Amino acid sequence: MTLHYDVDAVVLDIEGTTSATGFVVDVLYPYSRSRFGALLSERSDDPDVARAVAQVREEIGEPDADDVRIEKALNAWLDEDRKATPLKTLQGVIWSEGFARGDLVSHFYDDVVPALRAWHAAGVRLYVYSSGSVAAQRAWFASSPEGDLLPLVSGLYDTENAGAKQEPESYGRIAEATGFAPERLLFLSDRPGELDAARAAGWQAVGIRRPGEPYYEQGVGDHAQAGTFDEITVSRSTT
Ligand SMILES: CSCCC(=O)C(=O)COP(=O)(O)O
């Protein structure tokens, strides 16, 4: 079945939606894990690193935590796949440098890039809202197997500039930032809690269920759902 939406913009989750969780966990996570120590010891003056370290100390309730303790906390969050903002900030620093260096190339499911190109060509704006930091998102879209996809994207949102993905207020902030009415925004995500939050903020929402992804079995509750982006068409009426 094809789902059709008349909207001004589509807002994309990354992991589990445009891209495979397995790739993030198997490729990106080890890449960051092996570099946290050097980042903490050698780049403590970097404003992003300093801000993230302060946030880790606050989150673990240890104002005097040293680099070893910070690294331990980051690795524990990695192990439990906790999408803590300071973890994502530090990963974003490491990954964006890895993409720029050519160590990393991002992953998109086969159906995604053709759909993004078609939706963009139809005049529909594309935005990203991911737990991955804006720096990571920018590098991810710039370094795809199909080249630089950033020209397709009008804006990037993360848990730092928009807020937590399971809170309706975050979607309200994004709607305000884009200038579009909530009901003219379509959010695509694999996580039911995120879809619930988007809907509570007045957005349209579709759950993406891809076999093998962590949320596939759980499903997306009573949200409309699609197995691939091929099952979704979007247009943007001007009236
Ligand atoms: C380019 S972001 C890398 C993936 C990541 O770390 C992440 O947390 C993505 O989570 P999402 O909110 O997109 O499911």
Ligand SMILES: [Mg+2]
């Ligand atoms: Mg996701």
